[in-house]
Amino acid sequence: MQAVGRAFGHNFTLEYGDVGGISIDRHGTPLTDGVRELATSADAVLFGAVGGPKWDDPSAPTRPEDGLLALRAHLNVFANIRPVKVYPELTDSSxxxxxxxxxxxxxxxxxxxxxxxxxxxxxxxxxxxxxxxxxxxxxxxxxxxxxxxxxxxxxxxxxxxxxxxxxxxxxxxxxxxxxxxxxxxxxxxxxxxxxxxxxxxxxxxxxxxxxxxxxxxxxxxxxxxxxxxxxxAASMGLLPSASLSGTPGFYEPIHGTAPDIAGQGIANPCGSILSAAMMLRYSLGLTEEAAAVDRAVQTVLEQGYRTADIATAGDAATGTTQMGDLVANAIG
Ligand code: IPM
Ligand code: MN
CATH class of the missing domain: 3.40.718.10 (Isopropylmalate Dehydrogenase)
Incomplete structure (x- = not known):
């Protein structure tokens, strides 16, 4: 979002809230009233992901996922749009x-x-x-x-x-x-x-x-x-989504937290980045900016950069941060 702001002269105000496991740990509930209100008052909500083995106990009174479900219901975003696009350069990865x-x-x-x-x-x-x-x-x-x-x-x-x-x-x-x-x-x-x-x-x-x-x-x-x-599309890590028809719109990658690779810095950020593009398009009316983000992801993939989930034999895998930086630079 900051790269888009720089490239197109916008000043986005980003506010952050805990949802899911971190919120259970800090506040005893996967979704606090404060975050609920923060979400309601925003122009759009960009969501990370929830879930993890730490909170998987089936007898626990609440789970991280409950926070996500409560937020979706609270915002009344009944239509979840999940585009499935195949990048020609990734057909070998599928x-x-x-x-x-x-x-x-x-x-x-x-x-x-x-x-x-x-x-x-x-x-x-x-x-x-x-x-x-x-x-x-x-x-x-x-x-x-x-x-x-x-x-x-x-x-x-x-x-x-x-x-x-x-x-x-x-x-x-x-x-x-x-x-x-x-x-x-x-x-x-x-x-x-x-x-x-x-x-x-x-x-x-x-x-x-x-x-x-x-x-x-x-x-x-x-x-x-x-x-x-x-x-x-070769990987869950690539797919974004927009949840619409309530206001504000709610945007999240279709994947979860991938606890199996947590902390390794190898997760694919593209699903999240492309979700931000959908947010620019549907909630903020910034069509050109959205297209620039889509193009940036495309460009980085065309240049051959691959996170581990889409790397094929012979590719040196690109980490999460580097992939994000590459896309941000391509936007500029
Ligand atoms: C998704 C996820 C969620 C869902 C989970 C994390 C509750 O699988 O967004 O597809 O089932 O909706
Ligand atoms: Mn799912």
Missing amino acids: VLKPHVLEGVDMVVVRELTGGLYYAQPKGRTQTPQGIVGVDTMRYSESEIERVLRVGFELARGRRGKLTSVDKANVLETSRLWRATATRLADEYPDVELEHALVDACAMQIVLRPASYDVIVAENTFGDILTDEAAIL
Whole structure:
């Protein structure tokens, strides 16, 4: 953000708040009221990542992830936009064959504030039959409609194809989802609507990924499908996201904290950097600046710099800080 400020003559005011494990350690809760208010009063929120083995105890009263989920719900950012772009120079870094990756350019719209993540009842209870864990899958027609509309609108501005993902052969929420998508399709005659069952879609994403334009899915399906889609881009570390429709917008990479490589200075910063680009574009209206950040990442990759997650045999891996500096310099 500072590099963008320098290059384009902006003065961004950045304020920082603890969320997740650090907040549990310091304040006893993964999200304090203070940070909640800080987020609400901002023009946009750029989020890091949460989670770690230290806070993984299943009997703990709260977890880092609860802070993230509370913040998403509090900001009402129900539409999580996850673009999946394949950089041609990285096709060798992917485990998939280059011909499968040719022409891949999709956006997944993940519903972010409903479904299994949030619906009540939820929890663990002792019953005469033993302990029972409960999560509830619940969606109202209006929750479905508003996120589907985001998908239709996005598709309209792209290649005009929307794949609505569900499990309508089994789940009632999915039948409502599919019926709602079908009803809305009349309003978007310029968009070709296709329905896909989530299991089949999971297969097709790696079989013929180039056939997708915009995919819209409920919370859990979208979570799973986007980790899978990250394989197309070669690494989770590259994928940004924008969570929209509440204000302020909320921006975060799709990856977590990668505790397996914590402290080594080798994490890929590009997912976060590209999330900042989405923030510039969608919340701050700084289109040129956003494009400059996207281009800077592209340039650094074209120059052959690779963090460990995308390095192939023979590449000397670039560390997190150096990668960030290279991108910042390329912006300038
Ligand atoms: C994501 C993450 C989160 C989610 C976790 C950290 C709660 O996996 O943003 O995809 O499941 O939404
Ligand atoms: Mn996820």
